[in-house]
Amino acid sequence: RKEVEQDPGPFNVPEGATVAFNCTYSNSASQSFFWYRQDCRKEPKLLMSVYSSGNEDGRFTAQLNRASQYISLLIRDSKLSDSATYLCVVPSSSNTGKLIFGQGTTLQVKP
Amino acid sequence: EPEVTQTPSHQVTQMGQEVILRCVPISNHLYFYWYRQILGQKVEFLVSFYNNEISEKSEIFDDQFSVERPDGSNFTLKIRSTKLEDSAMYFCASPGGFVTDTQYFGPGTRLTVL
Numbered sequence: 001r002k003e004v005e006q007d008p009g010p011f012n013v014p015e016g017a018t019v020a021f022n023c024t025y026s027n028s029a030s031q032s033f034f035w036y037r038q039d040c041r042k043e044p045k046l047l048m049s050v051y052s053s054g055n056e057d058g059r060f061t062a063q064l065n066r067a068s069q070y071i072s073l074l075i076r077d078s079k080l081s082d083s084a085t086y087l088c089v090v091p092s093s094s095n096t097g098k099l100i101f102g103q104g105t106t107l108q109v110k111p
Numbered sequence: 112e113p114e115v116t117q118t119p120s121h122q123v124t125q126m127g128q129e130v131i132l133r134c135v136p137i138s139n140h141l142y143f144y145w146y147r148q149i150l151g152q153k154v155e156f157l158v159s160f161y162n163n164e165i166s167e168k169s170e171i172f173d174d175q176f177s178v179e180r181p182d183g184s185n186f187t188l189k190i191r192s193t194k195l196e197d198s199a200m201y202f203c204a205s206p207g208g209f210v211t212d213t214q215y216f217g218p219g220t221r222l223t224v225l
Contacts, residue, residue: 034213043202043216044154087154096167097142097206099214101154 001026001069006088006102014110017078021105023071023088034089035062035073038104044087048073078109113137115205115217123223127192132220134186134203143186144204144214145178147171154202160186193224 006023013019025033032051036044048055050071054063061074075082088102116135124130136143145157158168160178168176177189190197200221204214 041200041221043219046213046215049213092156094167096159096161097144097214098156098159098167099144099146099154099204100156101146103153 003027003100004088004090004102006105008103008105010106010108012108012110013078015078015080018074018076019078019107021073021086023102025069025071025090027090027093028069029093030090032091033064033071034099036087036089038085038087047086075107080109080111083107083109113205113207113215115203115215117203117217117220119220120218121221121223123225124193126195126224130190130193130222132188132201132222134188134217135184136186136203136205137207137215138184140205142206143180145188146202146204147199148202149199157188193222195224198222198224
């Protein structure tokens with residue numbers, strides 16, 4: 001299994017749709033997980049942190065399944081401004097803070 | 112959100128030249144990181160720096176790369192003899208708190224090697 005794996009997409013959805021992205025990770029000892037958002041040629045920006053079973057922030061919900069080593073990100077009521085690449089990120093086991101990034105899932109929200 | 116700054120935003124250089132990329136991380140932090148992203152590929156870890164020493168480096172971070180903290184606030188990444196394949200976005204990152212906390216990324220330097 002790759003360290004962090006995501007479906008690259010692209011996901012093309014209409015405004016208002018609900019869309020879910022999945023991510024699997026290989027390090028069963030990981031305690032924290034992150035979703036970052038990256039716009040074209042820009043830096044990754046933190047969207048959500050996940051430390052327990054899940055987290056919710058407005059239209060965004062992240063869920064964690066430790067048994068399956070799987071994290072998901074759900075976006076409800078998609079907006080045009082949600083169009084971006086969503087990066088699943090997991091700290092490495094080295095305890096230096098090194099982050100391991102997935103390939104990213106591209107979302108395109110259309111009017 | 113805490114701010115990390117980087118300069119320059121874009122650097123164009125000839126193959127074989129030295130480049131220095133600069134970062135001003137979040138103040139009062141001992142941990143700093145450099146990542147790079149080749150166009151169309153995922154973000155890759157280069158090096159972590161703790162208390163003025165490299166704490167971990169990747170296979171990419173070979174002898175051509177070095178990091179320094181020349182003063183109390185700046186953090187630099189030097190590439191001694193650039194290669195075409197060094198063309199990428201280079202991001203500096205600082206954690207928001209403890210080392211396992213979230214990391215905040217600077218806007219990046221786009222390096223183009225001709």
